[in-house]
Amino acid sequence: MSVPHPDLVCSDLTKDFDAFRAVDHVNFEVPQGSFFSILGPSGCGKTTLLRMIAGFQSPTSGDLRIKGKSMIGVPPNKRPVSMVFQHLALFPTMNIGDNVGFGLRQRGFVKSEIKTRVEQVLERVGLPGVSQRRIDQISGGQKQRVAIARCMVLEPDVLLLDEPLGALDLKLREHMKVELKSLQAAFNTTFVYITHDQSEALVMSDNIAVMNNGQFEQIGTPHDVYHAPSTAFVAGFVGDANKIDAKVTAVNGTVLTLAPDSGSEMKIDAPSSGLSVGQRAQVFLRPEAIELARAGDGVNVSGGVVESVLFNGANSSVTIKDQSGNLLKVALPQTGDLAKLRKGDSVFTRWNPKQARCYPMVGT
C-alpha cells in the first residue's frame, strides 16, 4: 500500500504580475481532514495564492498537487476543489435548492438524485426544507451555510474559503467561527481558509501559515504561532504586543541584557535569538505577560503611572507610562484588587525574562 498523499501540496509556488511578485516561492502541505489557515495583512498575496489553488490564476513557476495529482494547466471546473467566495456568490436568480444543485447538474446527475443529495446536504448544515426559498429570504448566517452546502454537495477534496466571515456583524462572526469548525469536523474535509483576522485563524485552525510580502513567515499550530513566533513580523501581527527597540549590551549564556532607546535595562531569556553584543534588536512583549503590582523590585521591574484605562470586560487593559515616557500596554484582570485602577495611579510592572521575544532589527 502506498503512503496516502496529503490533500494539498504547494512546492515553490510563485506568481508574478509584471514586475511585482505576489506569491514568492511558497511551500506547504495540508494533510487530509485538517483546517489550514493562511493569515496575513491585505495585499500579502494570500488571495492570489487561493485563486491559484482554485485555478483562476496560473502560477508563474512551481507545482501544485491535490491528492498527488498536479493541477498545473487544469481549468477550475475540472479541479476537485470548491471555493466559498468572500461575498459568497450565491446565484440570486435561483432558489436555494437550485443553487446547491448547480454543481450536480453540471456533472449530469439525474433530477431525483440531485434532489435527494441537495436535501441531505442542507440537512447536514442545519437548514432542512429551505430549498424552495429565495436567497434574499434567508439571513446572513444561513447564506454562509448555503454557500458551504453548495460546495460540500460536490464532495471536494479541498474546500477553499476566502474570508467568508468578513461581511458579518461581530456577534454572528463569533458564532460562525465555532460553527465552521464543527462543520469542518463533521464533513472531515480539508479546509483552506484565508483571513486577515487573527482571531478567526487562531480559533478555527489546526495549522496557520502567516504570510507577508508573498512569503510564508511561519507555519505552525495556533499555539506555536502565538507563543513562539519565529519572526518579528509574526510576533507583531498575531496578537497584541508591546514593541520596544533596544540594543544588546551583554550576552550571558541564553540571557541577554538589552538597553532600550529610553527607559530601564531589560533581561530576556532567549535560547536561540542569534543576537550578539552591540546588535540592535526588537523586543515583543504580550500585554498579558506583564504583571501589575502596587510595589516591587527585581528583574524587569519598573515603576510607572496609569495613563489610561481601556475597559472592555475580560479584555480590559491599561496603558502605563514609565519614568522615561514610554507607553506600555498591560492586560488588566477584572478579578484582583487592581481592577479598580484609575488614571494617575502609580503601579509597578514586572515580567518574566522567558516571556519576551526578541529579534534582530531588520533593515538597519
Place this chain on the structure above:
Amino acid sequence: MVSDTSRLGFYLLLAPILLWLIVLIILPHIGLFIVSISEKIGPREYETGFDNYAAFFTEPLYWRTFARTAIMSILATALTLILGFPIAYYIAKLTRGRTKTTLFLMCMIPFWVSELVRTFGWMILLRETGVISNALQYLGLIDGPVEMLYNDAAIMVGLVYTSILFMVVPLVTTLDSLDDSLIEAGYDLGGTSTSIMREIVIPHAMPGIVSGCIVVFMLSLGNYLTPILLGGKDSLWFTGMIYTQFITRFNWELGSAFGFLLLALSSLVVFAGLKLSRQSLTETMGRT
C-alpha cells in the same frame, strides 16, 4: 399647513408631465379614434361606424403589409439581440476602465449624426454605383455593377444598425451589475461556458434583454425613414401606408384606423414578450 404646501408642490411638479400626457398623447389619440370611427358617406357627411377597420381586413394588401411589418420587426429585434449581446458582454465583462469607456463611446458616436444622414451612408455603400459594388468589380469578383439597395435585406441592415445602440445600452447596464464572482463560482462548481451563460448570465441579464427588445421592436415597427429609403417605394412598411392615407390619399379616417391598429399590435407583441419571458413591465423599465 405644511402638508398643504407640500401637496401644492407635488401638483406643480406633476403638472408638466400631466400636461404633456393629456395635450400631446391622450387628446390627439381620442381625436384620432373619433376620426377613425367616422365613415365618409358624402362630401362633409359622416356616420359613426367601424367600416374603416373592416376595410383593413377585407383588403389583403393592408393586412399583409401589417403582418409583414410585424414579422420583419420581430426579426430585426432578434438580430439586434444576437449582434448586441456579444458586444455588450465584451464591453461590460471583458474590458476595464478606459477601454470600457472608449468602447461604449464608440457605440454612441454614430448616433450623434441624424438618422437621415446615417441612412444615406448606407445608400452610398449599397447602391449600384456604390462603394461595395465598385470594390467587388475592382477585385474582379463580379462582372457588372450589382444593386444591393431596395430589398428586404437592405431594410434589415438599416433597422439593426439604427436600433442596436438601444439594445447595447440596457444590456451593458445589466451585465455590468453581474458580479464577476458569480461567473467564477459557476466555473468553480464545474460549469462550462455554455451552462454558465445559460444558467447565470442570461437569467441575470433578462430584464435588460427584455427592455432592449421592447425598445428596438417599437423603434422598428414605427420606423418610417429606413424602410422607405433602403427598401424603396415598394418597401411595404405599415408606417408608409399610414403616411399614404394621410398625405397622398387624404383619407384621414382610414389612416387613423391604421394608426390605432399599429398601436394595438405593438402593445400586443410587447405584452406577449413580457409574458413569455416572465418579466413585468415595471421591473424591466425600472432597471434601466
